[in-house]
Amino acid sequence: MQLISLSVRWLAVGCLLLLAGCQSSDFDLQLQQQAEGVTLLQLSSEGGFVLPAIPDENPLTDAKITLGRFLFYDPRLSANQTQSCESCHFQALAFTDGKAVPTGSTGEALVRNSQTLTNVAYNATYTWWNPIFTRIELQLAMPLTGDTPAELGINDANLAAILQRFRSDTVYQTLFANAFPTATDPFTLTNITRALASFTRTMISDRSPYDRNELSDSARRGEALFFSEALECFHCHNGFNFSSSTITTNTRFPERPFFNTGLYNIDNQGSYPSDNTGKYQVTGDWNDMGAFRPPTLRNIELTAPYMHDGSIATLAAVVDFYAAGGRNLTAGAYRGDGRNNPYKSSFVNGFDLTAADKTDLINFLHSLTDQEFISDDRFANPFE
Ligand code: HEC
Ligand code: HEC
Known part of the structure; x- marks a missing residue:
């Protein structure tokens, strides 16, 4: 895969080995752009993050980032000029929107919850459910030109007029x-x-209290619970980005994990709601029924409601859900006992937690909130 571009250090080593190739101006330009990209990312010293993989055909440059920032906040990008990317991704909410599911520019409801854009560069796949979108450039076709449902509503008929704006x-x-x-x-x-x-x-x-090693005693106890074999959280929410679906420049064997966590079990045969079957929607393989990508837990305090369909309102309720080993819905169209979903991951088994433990675990999750991220001028609306 082209996905993993080389870090500056490796390009420099390659340069020594392949002296002839280093004469090429393309190579010099790429090296210069990689170096610029690294500087532009401004990784903190505390977080200790490894560099994200940047696709070779789209190296990071200051000028592209600046253009992208204007476009992100500009409603002229939607066909009817009513929505921008920000309409569903607010900086104050770590680029989510506080709703269970959003509505697109033409008024159609989406079926999934707006995702946080926290550390989005590191995700091994994009969206809650799709294993094929392996880079942001592929995923962006959904909000830009998707029509079932429409988000920004760009299509062949209106593209020329939108570009002309x-x-x-x-x-x-x-x-x-x-x-x-x-x-x-x-x-x-x-x-x-x-x-x-x-x-x-x-x-x-990467500038949260967790990164600065400033955890309260309660959060410290919660951290131990999070990483315990009893709770199992860390099997799926691991590494510096608290997601097993992470790729960096150091990743040699990328994994693209998806899990069924027992949210639904409609017919007691394992079904999820037909418009939200997870990875199954792409593969048609029943083993993928209800399988979703483990999201990052960074800034999780800011991104309620939770899960792919926004169907859990609070972090306390998420902890209760895992403690029960799934969700038993006793009424409504989706009723069924998710705890017995045959496709559920064996890591979601339920556990006992005292009220004090629960507070500790939630305090640990709160220590992942990065106030600098949500007030960083680099990500703010350039029109204001
Ligand atoms: C109408 C609401 C809406 C608009 C407008 C919107 N998004 Fe999203 N965004 C979502 C939803 C919902 C998802 C989850 C999609 C899914 O799982 O199918 C998402 C997912 C994403 C993701 C994937 C995140 C991840 O972790 O995989 C990125 C990146 C993203 N949006 C960026 C953008 C950009 C850039 C724009 C503007 C071009 C934009 N979005 C416009 C609602 C929206
Ligand atoms: C088997 C893997 C797995 C385990 C174990 C697991 N999670 Fe998750 N987690 C996921 C997946 C997958 C999702 C998304 C599920 C969906 O939307 O249907 C998720 C979603 C979440 C969310 C909501 C994220 C959001 O942005 O809405 C939180 C919070 C969370 N998990 C916390 C935890 C905690 C705390 C534990 C331990 C008690 C835990 N998880 C254990 C895989 C796992």
């Missing part, structure tokens, strides 16, 4: 020219996608 704006003339200096016509959907992907990749959150 930017082509005729003097601010964007400079931004696009700087971001794509060698293009004769930089105003393309591909370039918009690359700029948006570059901007979202810089949304790195």
Whole structure:
């Protein structure tokens, strides 16, 4: 896979080994852009994060990130000019929207919860459910041009008019020219996608109390519970990003895990609601029924309601759900005992927790809240 681009250090080693190749200006440009990208990410010293993998065809540059930031906050990107990316991804909520499920620009309800963009550069796959979207550039087709349901509502019929909005704006003339200096016509959907992907990749959150090693005694006890074999959380929410679905420049054998956690069991044969079957929707394999990607738990305090469909309101209720080993719905169209879902992961088994333990575990999760991230000017609306 092209996914894993080389870090600056490895490019430098490659340079020594392949002296001839290093003469090429393409290589020099790539090296320079990689170096710029590393600087631009501004990883903290406390967090100790490894660099994210940046696709070779879309190296991070300051100019692309700047363009992406303007586009992210600009409603002119939606066909009817009513929504921007921000409509569902607010910085104050770690780029979620506080709703169970959002509504797109044409008024259609989406079936899944708006995802946090916290550390999105590191995810092994994108969206809650899809194993095929292995980079942000692929996923962005959904909000930009998806039509079932529509989000921003770009299509073949309106694309030229939408691009013209930017082509005729003097601010964007400079931004696009700087971001794509060698293009004769930089105003393309591909370039918009690359700029948006570059901007979202810089949304790195590594300055929480957890990163600074500033945990209260209660949070410290909660940390021990989180990493215990009794609770099993760490099997799926592990590593610096608290997700087993993480890829960095050090990853040699990428894993793209998906799990059924026992939220539903509609017919007592394991079914999830038909519009939200998880990875099964792509593979058609019953072993993937209800299997979703383990999300990061960073900034989890800010991103309620929880799960792919926003069906759990609070963190306390999420802990109760895991303690019960799944969810038993006794009424409604989705009734069924998720605790007995045949496709449920063996790591979700239930456990006993005292009220004090529960408080400790939640305090630990709160220690992953990064106040600098949600007030960082680099990610804020440039029009304000
Ligand atoms: C109408 C609401 C809405 C709009 C507008 C929207 N998003 Fe999203 N976003 C979502 C939802 C819902 C998901 C989860 C999708 C899924 O699982 O199918 C998501 C997922 C994502 C993801 C994947 C995150 C991950 O961890 O896998 C990225 C990246 C993203 N959005 C960026 C953007 C960008 C950039 C824009 C603007 C072009 C945008 N979104 C516009 C609602 C929205
Ligand atoms: C078998 C793997 C697995 C284990 C074990 C596990 N999780 Fe999860 N977790 C997931 C998956 C997958 C999701 C998303 C499920 C969905 O949306 O259907 C999730 C979702 C969550 C969410 C909601 C995230 C959001 O953005 O809405 C929280 C909070 C959470 N888990 C905390 C925990 C805690 C605390 C534990 C230990 C008690 C734990 N998890 C154990 C896989 C796991």
